[in-house]
Amino acid sequence: MIEAVLLDLDGTLLDVDMDGFLERYFKKLAQHLAEFIDSASFKKNLWASTEVMIRDTDPGKTNQEAFIEHFYTWVKHPHDVVWPLIDEFYETIFPTLKGNIKPFPDVPYVMEKLRQSGCRLVLATNPIFPLTAILHRMKWAGLKPEDFCLITSYETMHYCKPNPEYYLEVAKLIDVPPHKCLMVGNEYIFDIESAEKAGMHTFLVSETLQALDKEKKCGRLLDLIPFLSMLAAQMQEDRK
Numbered sequence: 001m002i003e004a005v006l007l008d009l010d011g012t013l014l015d016v017d018m019d020g021f022l023e024r025y026f027k028k029l030a031q032h033l034a035e036f037i038d039s040a041s042f043k044k045n046l047w048a049s050t051e052v053m054i055r056d057t058d059p060g061k062t063n064q065e066a067f068i069e070h071f072y073t074w075v076k077h078p079h080d081v082v083w084p085l086i087d088e089f090y091e092t093i094f095p096t097l098k099g100n101i102k103p104f105p106d107v108p109y110v111m112e113k114l115r116q117s118g119c120r121l122v123l124a125t126n127p128i129f130p131l132t133a134i135l136h137r138m139k140w141a142g143l144k145p146e147d148f149c150l151i152t153s154y155e156t157m158h159y160c161k162p163n164p165e166y167y168l169e170v171a172k173l174i175d176v177p178p179h180k181c182l183m184v185g186n187e188y189i190f191d192i193e194s195a196e197k198a199g200m201h202t203f204l205v206s207e208t209l210q211a212l213d214k215e216k217k218c219g220r221l222l223d224l225i226p227f228l229s230m231l232a233a234q235m236q237e238d239r240k
Contacts, residue, residue: 001232002201004149004176005114006124006167008185009134012205012221014141016101024097032089036077045074050128054160063127063154090132103141104207106222113225115147120174122150124183126190127157127166150174161190167198182231184224203227 010016030042037045049070056066068079075082114121123143125134131153135145145151150173152166159166171178178199185191185205192202204218212219212227219227 001180001235002119002182002228003180004120004122004171004174004182005117005228006122006170006181006183006195006200007114008183008187008191008205009123009125009137009141011186012184012191013103013107013143014101014137015104015207017099020099021097021101024099025094028093028097029089032093033082033085036075036082036085041074049074053128053154054163057159057163057165059158059165061158063157063160064130067128067154087130087132090130090136094133095136098140101137101140103143104221106220107142110221110224111143111147114228117228119182119228120149120176121147122152122170122174123148124152124167124170124185124191126161127152127154128160129154131155162194164194164197167195167200171198171200182228201231 026043030039049067052070053063053067134153181200183195183200184203192204195202205221209220212223
């Protein structure tokens with residue numbers, strides 16, 4: 001039986017134009033840190049720190065620690081001066097970036113069915129943001145933090161997508177074997193291929209699909225519920 005369902009956020013539960021959102025994000029963060037950074041190179045440098053964090057594979061270093069280590073190679077100001085401003089940005093300015101971001105229409109129904117299923121739920125968003133930012137985005141999606149046994153953020157995780165170690169770490173944290181987990185996401189490389197390499201079942205979500213494709217294990221978000229039932233029946237049959 002499936003014991004845990006891992007849910008990606010952006011593009012899976014949250015209808016978001018990532019290009020537009022990131023442009024607003026970079027602009028507002030650069031303005032907030034203008035006293036300490038070079039605005040012309042800020043976006044390039046921030047991407048570089050993020051990429052270092054994504055590629056880092058040190059199990060003794062959280063994603064946040066990997067990010068900070070590179071961040072201060074180009075921000076030449078004390079941590080205790082700069083970082084409180086970053087915390088302030090995520091608390092007070094990040095919520096203003098919402099724009100027209102909204103949950104996909106079927107999110108309330110699907111979440112209610114998942115709660116009723118008894119499966120442990122994980123918000124398996126790529127942990128490249130602090131928890132504060134993720135909680136804001138969850139609110140935009142109409143999600144409740146208490147529905148999830150784990151919300152992956154950069155403070156606690158040691159790997160990022162698409163590293164399969166990210167999924168193995170999630171499985172370990174929730175104490176559920178990978179083969180009893182189902183990963184649900186909208187990006188093949190980040191959500192599906194890497195989760196399968198970790199030994200998880202997967203379901204590829206696309207709101208543009210017209211019908212559930214059982215063979216390719218994909219469909220609309222609404223199709224996740226019957227797919228979960230089919231997968232449970234198949235797993236029971238395989239045990240016989």
